[in-house]
Amino acid sequence: MRYLPLTPGERQQMLAAIGARSIDDLFVDVPEAARLKDPVDLPRFMGEMQVERELGALAAKNMTASSVPFFVGAGAYKHHVPASVDHIIQRSEFLTSYTPYQPEIAQGTLQYLFEFQTQVAAITGMDVANASMYDGSTGTGEAVLMAARITKRHKAVLSGRLHPHYADVVRTVCGHAGANLAVEIGGVHPTAPEDLAARIDSDTSCVVVQNPDCFGNLADLRALADAAHAKGALLIVVVTEAVSLGLVTSHGAMGADIVVAEGQSIGVGLQFGGPYVGLFATREKYMRQMPGRLCGQTVDGQGRRGFVLTLSTREQHIRREKATSNICTNSGLMCLAFTIHMTLLGEHGFQRLAQLNHEAACDLADALAEVPGVEVLTRSYFNEFTVKLPKPAAAVVSALVKKGVLGGVPASRLYPGDKDVENLLIVAATEVNTDACRAAFAAALTEVLS
Amino acid sequence: MSMNNQGRPTHATQGGSEQILTFTGHRALVQEEDLIFDRGRSGKWGVDLPVPKGRANRLGGTARKGEIGLPDLSEPETVRHFVRLSQKNYSIDTGLFPLGSCTMKHNPRLNEKMARLPGFGDIHPLQPQETVQGAWELIDRLAHWLKTLTGMPAVAMSPKAGAHGELCGLMAIKAALQARGEKQRTRILVPESAHGTNPATAALIGYTVDTVPATDRGRVDLAALKAKLGPDVAAVMVTNPNTCGLFEDEVREIADAIHGAGGFFYCDGANYNAIVGRVRPGDLGVDAMHINLHKTFSTPHGGGGPGAGPVVFSQALAPFVPLPYVVADGDGFRNVEHSGEAGDGETPFGRLTAFHGQMGMFTRAMSYMMSHGSDGLRQVAEDAVLNANYVLAQLKDVMSAPFGDTGPCMHEALFDDEFLKGTGVTTLDFAKALIDEGYHPMTVYFPLVVHGAMLVEPTETESKETLDRFIYAMRSLALEAKAGNKEGKTDRFSGAPYLSPRSRLDETAAARKPVLKWTPPAAAQAAE
Numbered sequence: 016m017r018y019l020p021l022t023p024g025e026r027q028q029m030l031a032a033i034g035a036r037s038i039d040d041l042f043v044d045v046p047e048a049a050r051l052k053d054p055v056d057l058p059r060f061m062g063e064m065q066v067e068r069e070l071g072a073l074a075a076k077n078m079t080a081s082s083v084p085f086f087v088g089a090g091a092y093k094h095h096v097p098a099s100v101d102h103i104i105q106r107s108e109f110l111t112s113y114t115p116y117q118p119e120i121a122q123g124t125l126q127y128l129f130e131f132q133t134q135v136a137a138i139t140g141m142d143v144a145n146a147s148m149y150d151g152s153t154g155t156g157e158a159v160l161m162a163a164r165i166t167k168r169h170k171a172v173l174s175g176r177l178h179p180h181y182a183d184v185v186r187t188v189c190g191h192a193g194a195n196l197a198v199e200i201g202g203v204h205p206t207a208p209e210d211l212a213a214r215i216d217s218d219t220s221c222v223v224v225q226n227p228d229c230f231g232n233l234a235d236l237r238a239l240a241d242a243a244h245a246k247g248a249l250l251i252v253v254v255t256e257a258v259s260l261g262l263v264t265s266h267g268a269m270g271a272d273i274v275v276a277e278g279q280s281i282g283v284g285l286q287f288g289g290p291y292v293g294l295f296a297t298r299e300k301y302m303r304q305m306p307g308r309l310c311g312q313t314v315d316g317q318g319r320r321g322f323v324l325t326l327s328t329r330e331q332h333i334r335r336e337k338a339t340s341n342i343c344t345n346s347g348l349m350c351l352a353f354t355i356h357m358t359l360l361g362e363h364g365f366q367r368l369a370q371l372n373h374e375a376a377c378d379l380a381d382a383l384a385e386v387p388g389v390e391v392l393t394r395s396y397f398n399e400f401t402v403k404l405p406k407p408a409a410a411v412v413s414a415l416v417k418k419g420v421l422g423g424v425p426a427s428r429l430y431p432g433d434k435d436v437e438n439l440l441i442v443a444a445t446e447v448n449t450d451a452c453r454a455a456f457a458a459a460l461t462e463v464l465s
Numbered sequence: 466m467s468m469n470n471q472g473r474p475t476h477a478t479q480g481g482s483e484q485i486l487t488f489t490g491h492r493a494l495v496q497e498e499d500l501i502f503d504r505g506r507s508g509k510w511g512v513d514l515p516v517p518k519g520r521a522n523r524l525g526g527t528a529r530k531g532e533i534g535l536p537d538l539s540e541p542e543t544v545r546h547f548v549r550l551s552q553k554n555y556s557i558d559t560g561l562f563p564l565g566s567c568t569m570k571h572n573p574r575l576n577e578k579m580a581r582l583p584g585f586g587d588i589h590p591l592q593p594q595e596t597v598q599g600a601w602e603l604i605d606r607l608a609h610w611l612k613t614l615t616g617m618p619a620v621a622m623s624p625k626a627g628a629h630g631e632l633c634g635l636m637a638i639k640a641a642l643q644a645r646g647e648k649q650r651t652r653i654l655v656p657e658s659a660h661g662t663n664p665a666t667a668a669l670i671g672y673t674v675d676t677v678p679a680t681d682r683g684r685v686d687l688a689a690l691k692a693k694l695g696p697d698v699a700a701v702m703v704t705n706p707n708t709c710g711l712f713e714d715e716v717r718e719i720a721d722a723i724h725g726a727g728g729f730f731y732c733d734g735a736n737y738n739a740i741v742g743r744v745r746p747g748d749l750g751v752d753a754m755h756i757n758l759h760k761t762f763s764t765p766h767g768g769g770g771p772g773a774g775p776v777v778f779s780q781a782l783a784p785f786v787p788l789p790y791v792v793a794d795g796d797g798f799r800n801v802e803h804s805g806e807a808g809d810g811e812t813p814f815g816r817l818t819a820f821h822g823q824m825g826m827f828t829r830a831m832s833y834m835m836s837h838g839s840d841g842l843r844q845v846a847e848d849a850v851l852n853a854n855y856v857l858a859q860l861k862d863v864m865s866a867p868f869g870d871t872g873p874c875m876h877e878a879l880f881d882d883e884f885l886k887g888t889g890v891t892t893l894d895f896a897k898a899l900i901d902e903g904y905h906p907m908t909v910y911f912p913l914v915v916h917g918a919m920l921v922e923p924t925e926t927e928s929k930e931t932l933d934r935f936i937y938a939m940r941s942l943a944l945e946a947k948a949g950n951k952e953g954k955t956d957r958f959s960g961a962p963y964l965s966p967r968s969r970l971d972e973t974a975a976a977r978k979p980v981l982k983w984t985p986p987a988a989a990q991a992a993e
Contacts, residue, residue: 016841018571018763020928021848029855029929033873038847041854041873042743044712049748051843055613060838063575070832073606074584076599078592087589090819097512099544101581104767107558108551111572113905114769116564118972119965120900123554124768127547130501133982137534143981149625149771152819160669180819187787187815191636191670233525263527277819286580287600288590288820289625290771302979308769313975316960316968319490325975331628331665332911336674341665344626344759348767355547358501359511361537366529370517377521395525416593424591431803446514 016060078421080285084452084459086379088399088443089229089424090151090178090255091288092280094368095447100282100355104348114308114344118323119315124347125322128310131354138257138357138365139274140265141296146308146324147345148293151277152181155223155253156188157306157340158273158295162221162249163196164304164339171221172214172248175201176228178255179429185223196220203430205230205401205439206392212242219246221273225253226266229429230392230441231399233263240270249273257281257294258445259397261369273297282356283349292349303329306340368446372398375444375453382457383442388464392439399443401426404464408440411463418459495966498549501536502983509537534985553966554768555905561927561935563856565877565908565920566660566708568738568760575836576763576829585828590820594800600824601791601798607831608791611756611775614842616747619783621776622790623822627735630755630774631666631702633817637753637778637785638700638729639670640814644785650699650728656685658709658912663702663733672699679914683709683868683879687718694726704733705749706740708912709868710853710877710920720750729753729782737761738924739850739876742843752779758823762830773826788816848925849876852932856921859936863943867915876924882917884943888950892917894958895942901957901964902938 021029026038035041042050061069080093087093104110108123115121115128128146135144148154159171171189173182182200189196201209211222222243227233236252243250252266254276266274276294283291297305303326311325331338360368376398380391383402393400404411408425415422423443426436444453490497522528538546555562562569580586588597608620621637624630635653642650653667656677664674675693680686685703701723705713713719720730732746732754738761740746746754758764758773766772778786789802790813800821801807837845850873857878861869865883868874882892896906896919908920923932942958949955962968 016837016844018573018836018926019841019844019848020926020931021851025929026848026851029851033851033854033858035854035873038851041847041850041875042712044714044872044875045740045744046714046717046749049717049744051743051745054742054839054843055745057610057613057839058835060841061835063836066575066579066832066835069835070579070603070828071582071584073599073603074582076597076602077584077588078596079583079587080589080592081583081587085589087592089591091590093589097540099540103544103547103551105577106548106551108554108556109768110577110765111557111569112554112768113562113564113567113569113766117555117896117900117906118970119897119962119967120553120555120905121768122966123550123552126498126500126550126553129982133500133502134535136982147770149629150818150820153625153629153817178819180816183788183816184818187636187817190815191639233527235525235527261533262529263524264529265533284586285589286586287588287597287824289818289823290773290825292771302981309979309981311975312980313971315970319967321967321970323970323972323975325972325979325981328976330661332661334665335661336664336668338661338665338668341628341632341662341669342626343628343660343662344770344772346771347769348765349771351547351768355543357535358538358543358546359540360535361509361511362506362533362535363508363537364510364512364514365533365535367514367517368512370519371514373524374517374521377523380523395523395527397524412593413595416596421589421592421596428591428802431805 083419083421084455085421086423086442086444086456087421089429089441090277091285092256092443092445093285093447094280094445096282096284096356097359100352103355104352109348109351115324118321122321125310127351127354129312129322131350132310134354134357135294135296138260139296140267141274142299143302144294144296145305146310147350148295148307149346150289150291150293151253151255151275152184154275154293154295155181156184158251158275159185159189159221159223160192161273161304161306162251165301166220166247166249168218168220170197170199170218171223172211172219173198173200174209174211174224174228175203176209176230177223177225177253178229181253203433203436205436212239215243215246215248219248221249221251223251223253225255227256227259227397227399230401231396232393233395233397236269251275256398258369258372261365262373263397278353282352290346290349292346292353304339307342308345371446375446375448376400379442379444379453382453383460386457386461386464398445399441402440402442404438404440407437414463415459420456420459422456422460496549498546500983501538501546504536504538507537509539511538511540511543560903561923561931562905563907563921563923564905565922566735568922568924570763570924571926572763572765573833573836576832579832580825580828585824598797601800603831604791604827605793605798607827610834611777614741615754615777616745617777618780619778619786621786623787623817624755624774624776625818625823626770626772627755627757627774628662628666629817630776631662632669633776633787634731634753634755635666635670636814637782638731640785641782642699649697652698654690654693654698654701656703658707658914659702659704660708660733660735682871683711684713684715685719687715690719691722694722698726698728700729700731702731702733704736706736706875709879709914710874711868712875716749724750735760736876739846741846742839743846752782758826758830763833764826764829771823771826773823784810784812785814788813789821845925852923852925852927853878855932856923856936860939863940877920877922879915880919881915885946888946889955890946890958892919894961895946897961897969898942898958899938900962904935904938
């Protein structure tokens with residue numbers, strides 16, 4: 016077998032050195048009844064060609080984003096990733112290294128984590144960022160737990176327009192958390208103002224709001240931040256489209272106490288939902304309550320700048336049951352992809368990419384508004400908005416597939432059973448969409464609706 | 466054109482035996498590299514994007530004003546920056562990476578190729594389900610392999626890492642207990658040798674942690690465990706093989722005891738590599754076990770992630786598998802994304818992540834598992850255990866192996882610092898000296914049950930030749946530590962590492978006054 020270097024002869028020599036007669040001697044501590052005599056009932060080993068053939072056949076059954084006009088978003092976005100990103104993250108020294116527990120021989124990983132933290136703090140407008148979470152949704156759950164630790168309060172108020180899967184993650188984590196955390200969720204309406212400030216009381220730890228929200232609405236959150244702070248609650252802002260941070264006033268400047276974002280749009284790719292990378296940033300005064308790994312600057316014995324994992328006294332391997340979180344890994348390689356792509360973009364590139372996304376969405380909205388029976392509901396948005404169709408959106412999306420268009424996410428996929436949103440379609444546009452893509456979508460939608 | 470036609474052939478010189486200070490700070494192939502932020506704004510581009518039309522603004526008055534503060538680099542500068550950083554990292558492709566409990570095995574590149582097939586890498590988690598049937602089939606196939614290998618009837622695929630899997634397992638246990646009306650069960654028994662994630666996870670979801678001592682054989686003290694059982698115990702969390710590298714030979718008795726007391730048996734599967742294909746946890750009475758795809762099934766560790774931690778479940782916990790999950794549906798597959806879509810008897814406890822789990826890791830793990838097959842995976846466990854026992858046998862006369870005489874180890878060999886007593890050399894010094902010898906150190910100071918622990922896990926992908934060289938390095942250092950003390954020379958250890966890109970770093974200073982991001986020089990000065 017190509018991944019196993021020991022030869023039969025070497026195995027015998029090694030057994031002899033150990034003083035064992037056979038390999039079975041090394042498994043004597045396993046209860047006899049549990050020792051399998053034969054391989055389990057699964058296929059036997061395969062060469063590369065066979066594996067490629069079988070997995071290639073499965074891959075071929077899927078409709079890829081690049082092969083069709085593509086407008087699916089709602090938490091994951093199709094962006095162009097520069098070729099050098101994927102090349103660099105496959106370098107052995109990045110791909111096959113471990114969590115940097117021995118900093119003297121892991122400065123590569125540590126330095127890019129430090130750069131990542133700096134980038135994340137900059138684009139969110141916050142003081143400090145951690146070395147990433149699994150993804151935006153788990154980061155949101157951690158943020159709510161963190162707010163409860165800081166405020167010692169027990170109720171989180173969630174916007175009804177927070178991505179429902181994120182809300183479910185928060186509800187699951189809080190529902191099982193020891194601290195008896197209640198989660199209150201606002202009503203679901205794609206456009207009507209949502210009076211979250213009115214729900215804040217003296218036991219509210221935080222208000223969680225997504226911006227742009229799940230229907231694409233972009234809002235100025237300053238008034239909400241003030242309302243939360245006036246009652247001693249924190250404002251947690253969730254961003255599922257990190258590119259928006261290039262064009263929208265930073266959430267730090269709007270008064271957020273914790274910003275959580277899904278970083279998938281920068282460098283990572285779609286990957287059917289994972290692995291992604293959660294961005295997590297907060298104010299300096301809450302730094303020691305942050306979950307997850309942190310990379311910090313220091314010096315070595317010769318006074319040279321170097322980097323180490325730091326503040327690990329918050330973490331599980333030191334604090335065990337008293338840790339701020341049970342997190343052990345971050346999303347290392349995806350942080351690297353994010354950092355490289357962000358480095359390539361730079362100040363101008365990141366802002367321009369965001370502008371192109373916004374224009375793509377405006378152009379798409381204009382094109383779809385021309386389709387008979389279609390109404391664009393969202394007034395202020397970044398690169399995603401909601402349209403109202405004359406019939407249930409799920410069936411329309413399936414009909415669009417037959418015309419070779421992946422035309423967005425029916426709101427009913429996220430809010431099943433809610434009749435009010437049954438005809439709503441959430442549509443995303445990015446820099447990869449061309450005028451021809453938009454025209455094809457509008458034409459296909461016209462046909463499907465006629 | 467001939468090269469060097471005016472020079473002369475070089476001869477080997479004595480250079481290298483002494484450190485010279487270079488003018489640049491570089492040392493040949495080891496290049497000093499600034500932060501990207503040290504470069505500042507320059508107006509360069511690393512990506513060529515079309516020029517925006519510049520007319521659209523439907524941002525509702527939220528448009529950003531002012532700069533973000535990102536530096537500008539061109540593509541060649543960016544590539545060189547990150548390549549130089551990469552050269553400061555030790556990796557499994559560089560050499561033996563015997564980090565105990567981490568299973569640093571070879572990461573086949575076929576896996577990378579498969580994960581990058583557009584049909585897997587370029588699909589969206591919320592595309593219409595009929596357009597991603599091959600993706601559901603891959604998840605379903607991987608689930609089948611995991612269930613078959615472990616002898617367990619159900620699996621939750623969505624957890625994103627080992628600790629996330631632990632969370633999933635304990636939440637399922639909590640849900641099952643609530644369904645039985647047994648909310649009073651709030652205590653979790655955790656052996657003192659457990660990974661830190663075990664107690665942290667238990668505490669996170671509101672359980673109290675009760676520590677079970679180990680025996681002098683490095684196993685769970687069964688009598689102590691039984692004495693702690695009661696009507697308030699929810700579960701026991703046992704790592705098997707355990708973090709001393711030993712198989713819990715009374716695992717059936719542990720399972721019977723916890724089941725007899727009405728609780729569940731959670732197994733931390735971090736060390737599953739030792740038994741894959743040879744032992745099914747389902748045959749040991751396990752109710753839930755997470756599987757680190759990034760350990761046993763070779764998905765790359767990537768400098769600390771991403772991981773993937775599917776959890777297999779017994780029949781008792783199967784109904785509580787969290788959303789979403791894939792089911793066969795007629796000729797195809799369907800993804801259950803909401804509790805309203807769940808089948809009869811399925812009561813998912815909630816949702817752990819936005820989408821379906823670490824698809825990119827599923828593809829890699831599947832590629833690895835198919836490559837090995839059921840026969841090859843069995844050989845994986847055998848060779849992993851053989852390699853660890855070989856290292857133990859070759860080192861235990863010069864080092865100290867606290868459980869070296871109690872029988873074979875499994876996939877990792879545990880040493881303590883008894884052999885360093887009186888030498889002035891600590892476990893940390895010993896590990897740092899190993900860096901100078903060209904190896905990544907073993908896991909140190911874990912598990913906590915022995916003093917100055919050194920946990921060596923070679924994995925099955927190391928050749929005998931590599932092991933012999935490593936053993937030579939370890940033996941030499943052990944003998945040197947003992948001899949050096951007599952001669953008053955232990956600076957090889959106390960000052961190590963000498964030859965790495967950085968010498969020992971000041972972690973205390975880093976924690977005392979944390980600097981977690983770059984700040985512009987002016988701002989940094991103002992802050993001081």
